[in-house]
Amino acid sequence: MKILLVFPSVFEAAPVFKMFGARAKLGAHLDISPNFRAFVSGVRCAASAAALGRAVAEFSPDAVVLAGFGGGCSAALKLGDVVFETADAILEKILSELGAVSVKIRCVERTADDAKKRAFFAEGYGAVDMEGALFAEVAAKHSAAFANVRCISDARKSPVPAEVFDASMDTRTGAIKPLRMFAPKLLAKYPTLPLKFLFFALEIAPANRKYAEFMRKFVDSLRALSK
Numbered sequence: 141m142k143i144l145l146v147f148p149s150v151f152e153a154a155p156v157f158k159m160f161g162a163r164a165k166l167g168a169h170l171d172i173s174p175n176f177r178a179f180v181s182g183v184r185c186a187a188s189a190a191a192l193g194r195a196v197a198e199f200s201p202d203a204v205v206l207a208g209f210g211g212g213c214s215a216a217l218k219l220g221d222v223v224f225e226t227a228d229a230i231l232e233k234i235l236s237e238l239g240a241v242s243v244k245i246r247c248v249e250r251t252a253d254d255a256k257k258r259a260f261f262a263e264g265y266g267a268v269d270m271e272g273a274l275f276a277e278v279a280a281k282h283s284a285a286f287a288n289v290r291c292i293s294d295a296r297k298s299p300v301p302a303e304v305f306d307a308s309m310d311t312r313t314g315a316i317k318p319l320r321m322f323a324p325k326l327l328a329k330y331p332t333l334p335l336k337f338l339f340f341a342l343e344i345a346p347a348n349r350k351y352a353e354f355m356r357k358f359v360d361s362l363r364a365l366s367k
Contacts, residue, residue: 141230142175143366144201144284145359146192148183148271149316152208155352156359166315167191172359176366177201182314184249184270191314192275196282203228203287204279205362207355209347210245210269210290211252213261217241217292219343220350223267226287234361235289238354241266245288247273251302267292289358291351293344299336 147153153164156178162170170178179195182188196204210223217223222240226232232242243266246252252260252268260268272288279286294305307320327333 141365142200142202143177143362144196144199144204145172145176145178145362146181146195146204146206146275147178148181148188148206148208148314150180151316153178153180155355159356159359166313169195173363173366176363181271181275183309183316184274185309185311185314187312188271188314189274189278192278193281196278196284200282201284203231203285204275204282205231205287205289206271206275207289207358208269208271208291209293209351210267211257211294211298212266212292213246213252213257213268214243214266215261217266219292220347221292222289222351222354223292224287224289225272226285228285228287230365231285231287234358234365235287238357238361240289240354243267245269245272245290247271251294251305253302254298291347291354293347293351299339299343300333301330301336304330304333 150164157164157170164180166180166182168180177199181192223243224235224240225245244264246260246265246268267290269290276286304321308316308318310317
């Protein structure tokens with residue numbers, strides 16, 4: 141199977157690129173093997189979807205696997221849990237054997253707050269992301285199977301307001317610009333924002349480690365599948 145592994149952000153791609161002594165950056169691709177390539181697309185926007193379209197057209201994969209972080213709609217999902225959604229039986233088997241949980245993933249244009257996550261859970265969704273449905277359309281246009289894999293980094297009742305995360309996303313290029321989250325207007329609206337980020341950083345650290353560990357195992361499984 142020829143596989144294109146897609147990461148929306150540099151941060152999400154970093155553990156895999158590091159495995160092979162490479163540095164992740166927006167638009168970069170990494171040839172892990174002749175039939176297995178990793179690509180940094182950018183977060184949800186028209187430019188990212190277009191970049192993915194070009195990458196798929198050039199590489200012609202049998203499967204597009206989107207991987208990164210996501211929000212938990214179910215209170216049962218904890219930080220660091222890995223969930224997925226796919227109609228491909230082979231990818232489903234690999235992910236299940238690695239301990240990932242199959243759920244419905246709701247794709248949204250902006251970061252979902254706790255109220256929206258509760259509403260999505262009532263509709264049957266276990267997790268939320270920002271690129272899944274958009275990138276699935278790109279894969280379908282090229283007749284490629286699709287899988288969406290998400291590590292929960294934003295559980296219910298996250299200490300950081302949803303609009304702060306949105307502020308970091310450049311919707312023209314797909315880049316993440318962290319300093320935008322500390323814009324004066326946001327600090328004025330949320331005076332305790334630095335403290336909220338401190339709590340978030342402490343919470344997310346174990347999830348980051350679990351994500352990196354999972355991706356190492358997942359990449360090894362995909363590499364074997366691509367031979």
